[in-house]
Amino acid sequence: MIPKQTSAVDGGSSHSVQTALGQYMQHAPRAFAVTHGAAHSLTYANEAFCKLAGVNGHKGAGKDFGVAAAAPQAPALIAMLDRAFREGVNILDEKIPAGGVDAPSWQCSVWPVMAKGGKAEALGVEIRESAAPDPAAEMQRQLSERLLVSALRERGLAEDAEAARRRAIFLAEAGRLLAESVDQISTLVTLTKLALPGIGAWCIVDVINEHRIIGRHGIYHPDPEKQILAKSLDGCWLPHPDDPFGAAAMLRGAKTISISDKIELVLAASAGTAETLHTLRKLGIGCLLTVPLIARNKLLGAMTFINAEGCPCYAPDEVRLAEDLAERGALALDNAQVYDVTVALKQGAETANRAKTAFLGAMSHELRTPLNAIGGYIELLDMGLRGPVTKEQRADFARVRTNQQHLTLLITEILNFSRVGSGNMIFAEEDIDASAVMAYAIGLVEPLFAQKGLVFEGSKGGHGVIARADEGKVTQILVNLLSNAIKYTPRGGRVSAACSTLRDRVMLSVTNSGEGIPPGKLESIFEPFVQLKEGLADREGGVGLGLAISRDLARAMKGDLTVESGLGDGARFTLSLPCAGEQEEAR
Template identity: 35%
Template sequence: MEEIIRILVVEDDEVDRMAVGRALKKAGIPVEMSAAIDCTSAIATLKQQNFDCVLLDYRLPDGDGLTLVQEIRNAGIKIPLVVLTGQGDEQIAVDLMKSGASDYLPKSKVSPQTLSRSLSNAVRIYRAEREAALATQRLRESEERYRLVLEGSNDGIWDWDLDTKEIYCNDRIYEMIGLPATGANLTYPLFLKRLHPSDRPRIRRAVVAHLQESAKLEVEFRLLHTSGEYRYCIARGKAQRGTQGQPFRVSGVISDITQRKRAEESLRFLAEASTLLSASLDYQTTLENLAKLAVPRLADWCAIDVVELDLSYRRLAAAHINPEQEELIWELQRRYPAQGNENYGYSKVLRTGNSDASFEVSEDLLTSMAIDHLHLSLLRKLKIKSYICVPLRVGSETLGSILFVSSESGRRYTKTDLELAEDLARRAALATENARLYREAQEAEARLEVQNKMLAQRNLQLLEAARLKSQFLATMSHELRTPMNSILGFSQMLLRQRHNPLKPQQIDMIERILNNGKHLLALINDILDLSKIDAGRMELKLEDLNLAKLVIATTNELRSLADEKNLALHVQADLHNPNAINDGVRLRQILVNLLSNAIKFTEIGSVHVEMRETSPEQLELTVKDTGIGIAPDNLEHIFEEFRQVDQTLAKKYSGTGLGLAITKSLVQLMQGSITVESQLNQGSTFRIQLPRQVEASVSNLNPKLNHRTQLGASTLDSSSLPQALKDSKTPKLLY
C-alpha cells in the first residue's frame, strides 16, 4: 500500500481547489487534503497539524504567495511549498525560490502529470534533506558523546601513521608527557625515547607482534614526564590493514594508571615493611633494615633519628640509592646536629611531633636551611628536590623521626606520598615500642628470676624453720607432760589421802596447783596436736561409733560449766541412723572445743548443740550460742593459728587461742568443712559438715602440709610474694 501524502491546499477559490483534487486523483497519488482560504488560516493550520506538502495560490485575500512563503519559513516551519499562480512571471518564480519555495507551477501548465511530478519531487527532496539533517544531528550527538566519554575517562587518543611515522595525539597525551599541545610533533622514535629504558625492548616486541602476527596490543610502561618523573601508563591499540592484510595505521588509547600503580606499590611496600618490622625485636636492626627498604621504593635517601633518654637526638640509620653518597648523610649529621629549634626537617618533627614536608625544595629554601657555606654545600651535594619527614609516635610520645628525600630521581612528593610515609611511621613506631617493651620485659624477667631464687631460698628456710619449730614443740610437749603428770598425780594423791587431814588453806592451794596443772596440760596437748598437724603426723583412728550417744555424753560432761553461769544448755541428736565411722576421740575434741568456747563467751542466754542428717551420707553438727559474737572483719581470721580477734578479750577470757585452728584442721582431716555465722552481741553459730563414713585412705592427708610442700617446690612470681610471706608461721594471738 502506497503511503498517503497529507497536503494542505491554500486557495480561496473553491473551484480551483476542486480542480487540484481532481488532478491529483487522476495522477493516482493517494492524498489526504486539507484546505485553508488565506495566509492567516494557513499559518494557524500548519502550527497545529503536520503535513507532507503545501500547495498554495499566489493570490490570496490577505496577501500573496511570496509573503506566505516568507512567513512560513520565518515561523520555522519546514515543509515543501509548491506555488500555483496564474501569472508566468519569471521574477516572481525566482523570488519564490529564494524565499524557500520548493517549486513554482503556472496554473496553465497544471495537469495530473505535472502536478504529480512537482509534488513528488518536492516531497522526495524534503524527506531526503530531513533525513540528512537528522543524520547530521545524530553524528554531532555521537561525536559529543564520544568527546565527553574521552574527557571523562581521562584517556589519551593516538593515531600512528605507519608510512610517515607520525603520531597524532590529543591534548591528554601531551599532558601525560608534560609538553604543550601546540607545536608538538610526536613520532614513534621520539615516543620510544620517552619510555623507561627497561621498558623499551618489551614495547618494541609487543608492537612487532601486533603488526606481524596480529597479537593483542595491550602493554604497560613508564613514560617520562618533563619534570623528570616517570608516569605509569597502559596503551591499547589495533592496526588497520589493507586488502592484502598489510597494516598501514594503528589507533588506540593511552591511560594514565600512575595512581593505581602507586597505590598497589604502596600496599606491597607496607606489607613488606610490616613483615620486616615484625621479624625482629632488636629495634636498631629493624630500623636500619627499614631505611634500606625505603630506598629506592619511597625515597632516594632516607635517615632515621631517635630521641635518647637525655632528650638528645641520635641518627640511628641512613641509606642512599648511591652508596658512595651515604657517608654525606652521616657527615651532615655529625657536622650540623639538630639543635632542636630549627623550623624544618627532623628537628621540627621531633620538637612538635607533627609531620613536615616540602614537595618542591627551591634554592631559596636550601639557603634558608643552611647555617653556613659548608652546610649549604653539603645540602647541595645531596641534591634535595623534595622531602617528607614524619614522626615515630606512640600515643603522645615522639620516639623519633623518618626523613624521606627525593634527589636523583627527580620525584616530587605529593599528599599521597605523605600519607604513605605517615602510615609507615605509625607501624615503625609500634614496632619500636614493642621492641622497647620486650627489652624492658626481659630485664624485668631477669630481675624477677633473681628475686624468685631469693624467695625460693627464703621459702626453704621458712619451711625448715617451721619443721624445726614443730619438732621442737613436739619434743618439748613430751618433756613438759611427763613432769606435769607427776605434779597432777601427787596433787590428786594429797587431796585424796585421809590419814593426815589437810587444812582448808592447804586444800585450796593444792586445788589451785591441780587446776593450773590441768590447764597447762591442756595447753601442752593443744601445742602437741598443732605440731602434729603442721608436721603431717596427725592420724585418725577410725572406729564404729554411735554419734547420738557421743554428742549427748560430751555435752553433759560440760553441763556443769553452763550451770555455773546459769546458762541453758540444750542438746538434740535425733538421728535416723546414729552409726558412723570416725575417730571418736578427735570428734569429741572438736565438740569440746566448740562447746567450751560457746559457754566461755556467753554470759546470758543459752547454748544449743544439734547433730542432724542432711542426707543419708552427710551429717551436720551445729553449736549455737547467744554470746558476745564476732565482728564481721574478724570472721575471716577466726580459724587462724595464734590469732585473737580482740585483744581486750584475752584479758577477760582465758584460753590458748589454738582451739578453733585445731578444730578446723581436724574437720578437714575428716573430709569435712566448718563455717561460722556471727554478729556482735547476737551470738555465733558454728556448723560442721561431715561424711558419715570417713575413708581410711585419705584420713591422714594434711592439706596445710601439702600447701607448704608445693610452696617450697614452686617458683614464685611477683604477685605471690605477699601470700608466701603470709604463709610463714609467724606466731600471732588467736581467738
C-alpha cells in the same frame, strides 16, 4: 573513552584484572619502566621501553639502568632519575636532547614512589620520542601514567598489609611464649630467642638488678651454627659501663638507640679481647639497635639487635617492632621477678613455720614431764605421805592441782597444734554415726551447762546420718565447739546442737546466744593464738589454739569448719564432713 566506574571484585576477578593489566602494560605503545633504589635497577620495562632505550630484553632485568641501556640519551636520563630520586619530586615531560646525529630527542616523565620514611624507594619512568602533539597519543599517555601510578600504589599497599600481618603474627607468638614463662630464668631464655624476623638480626639481653649492676643474660643467633659461636661468648663478653649500646647506654638515658656508623670500632671497644672480637665478626656485625626494657616506670634492662653485615639500617617499622617486642618482654620479666620474690618469701615463711612448729612440739614434750611430776607430788602430799595435812593445806594443794591441770591442758593444745601442722597426726577414718558422736560429745560437757546457768536446747535431727571421718578427731572438734559455746554464752543464755545432711556433706553445728563475733574477726578466730578478747585480763582460759586445731583437723578429713555470726546474735559453728557414700565412690 571508557567511563570511570567504582566496583568491588573478589579474589579471582582481581587476579584476572591484574593479569589483563599486566598484558596491556607490556604491549602498550608508550615506553615505560620501573626502577628500584639509588642505582636505578630495572625491575620492569615494557617492550616499547626496551626498544627505545636499547635494553636487551630480559637480560636487562635486575641490572642498573646505566648498564642495561645502550641508547645515547641514557646518561641524560640517568641524571634526571638521580634528581627525582634524591629530591622526591615528579618530573613531567622534560626534554632530553638528541644524543647523536640520527638520534631523536626524548620527552621524559618520572614519578617517585615514596617509602614510609619520606624517602623515594622506586621510580616510574616514561620516555617517548619528541614529535608534534597528538591528542590521541596524549590521552593514551595520560591513561598509561594513571595506570602505572595506580599499580605502584596498590603494590605498596599490598606490601604494607603483608608486613603488618607478619608483624602481628610475630608479636602474637612472642606474647604467647612470654606468657608461658613464669620464673625469671625461663623468661630470660625466651627473651633472648626473640630475634627480629626477616632482617637476620641476632639478639643480646642485658638485665639490671636492684643494685644497678648489669648482667648479660643471653646471646641468641637465629642461625643454629652461629648460635654455637654465640654460646661461647657466655661469661666472656661482659657489659661495660661505657658501652654505647645495651643496658649501659639505657642507664644514661632510657630511649631507643640505633648505631649505624663505625660499628666495627664500637664492638672492638666493647669486646675486651681479640678472641671475643673475632667471634663477634664471625656472627656478623651490622647496625645496632638497643631498646629499653621498662615496666611500671622501672628500667629492667635492654634488648640489643645486631643485623647481618651488609644489611640496610633498621627501618622505622622495624624499630617499632623492636619496641613492641621490648614492651612485652619487660612486662613478662617484671612478672617473673615478682613471681620469684613471692616464691622466695613463701619458702622462707614455710621454713620459719616448720621451725616454729618443731620448737613448739619439742617444748611441749619438755614441759609436760615436770608438770606431770608436779601433779604426782601434789597427790602424794595430799595423801599425807609426808605428814599430817591441814584443811588449809588441802585447799592450797587443790589450787596447785587445778593450775597444773590447766597448764597441762594448754601444753597439750600446743602439742596437738604442732602435730597437725607438721603432718604427723594419724587419722583412722571410718564410717561413723554422726548423730551418735554428737550425743557422746554433749554428754562429756553436759554438767557444765548447769554450772554456768545455761539452757541447753538439745540436739536436733540427723539420726542415722553416716559420715566418713576419724571418730576421735570429730569428738575432739565437737567438744571444743561446745566448750567455746559454754565459755562465751552469758548466764541465762541458750546453746543448741544439730546434725543434718546437705547434698554430699554431713553438717554438725553448735549454736549459742550472746555477743556474737565482729565481722572483721570471722576468719581471724581460726588463726593460731587468736582470741576474741585481746586483753590479758579479759582472755578466757586457753591460748587461742582450739579453733585453729579444729579447722586443721576438719580439713585433714576432707571437711571444713565455718562460722556464721553477727554482733548481738550469737554464733553458729558448723563442721562439714564427707558422707560415707562419697568416700566409697572416690575409692
